[in-house]
Amino acid sequence: MAGSTAADRGREVRRRLLRVAAELIAERGWTAVSTRMLAERAGVAPGVVHYHFSSVRALLAEAALGVIGDVVEQAGPALARAATPGEALGLMMGLLEDHDGRDATSLLFTEAYLAATRDEGLRRSLAEVMTGFRRRLAGHLTEHAVPFPEATAAVLAAAIDGIVLHRALGPGLEASDVAPVLHRLVTPLDRHAPDDDRPPPRKAGESA
Template sequence: MSTTAADRGREARRRLLAAAAELIAERGWAAVSTRMLAERAGVAPGVVHYHFASVQALLSEAALAVMHDLIEQAGAGLAHARTPGEALGLMMEFLAAYDGRDPTSLLFAEAYLAAGRDEDLRRSLGGVVAEFRRALAGRLAEHQVPAPDATAAVIAAAIDGIMLHRALGPGPDAADLTAVLRRLVAPTEPRPSTKEQ
């Protein structure tokens, strides 16, 4: 079966996105050039700008696709968890594969830095984070965790911070981190009444 021009275009685009994700992690966001992308993807340099408005647009799309995929995978654990504590445990197990120096962790760090200088990327990345927080807050609300939106925001920020800190050196193990995060979603004891006599 012969491939069409549209098929070849889709394949070139797919290869460029994969190349961009690899190069962001390997070289850093600001160091990636049209020539590097074309060489890695095995296409002519003009193909980069045929499919994407700019190198920045290609890098953003590649990074956001990786982030969406990772958040969807992590979110799958939320759907099957029977308790909020179990959901956190599953997320921490999932994140154990990322040591802070792996390509995905480096891509996340580079994307966060680039978002500080690119308003479009900042909005898009903010949308990805908000999507994760909404999913987490929804699960927390189902389990009557107090202040589910604020709790989800703190947990998401803690997970980001844990991943960033892993790149700097070893820290507490996953079990200890999970135990601390579980305290955020533990049921609160009702306060005794302080009625005046």
């Protein structure tokens, strides 16, 4: 680029490598990505990959965390706009419309979660991102008197991840189908109808 400095060019190469790494994670799978693949896709020499990153694993981790962090951040404005927990849930479910479990972002999430089971550093970094999201969601639930806000936020986050994962297995689990079920989690207990389908409390001495 005309007028660009060596530092500018270096930053652009680094960004390109991160973008390419994210693409290859989804296309080939975490363990199949090599220095050669990265270099060829990015249009650089193999040595350039290791100039910018200490290892292929470090590059993949940074690329995946960048994408995951961006996706999680999209939920922030939804929570800020929502007047009720139900509305917040609806907005978050709307974010799922573009993810059927087989799209590039869904596949990257799956690969990163699997890799984190074998990479303690990646596991800690992913946990930090998800903890931040759950904390933000729990704060919203607390403001609206939803019982057990921290646990509810954790279950909702896990449910959304699970919905995307199961979508990859076949059709079904549309947002419109699962939203009513998840909505129960964010409804304060005193708003449940007396004849809802929760089992009645057992009497003392009564077996399960």
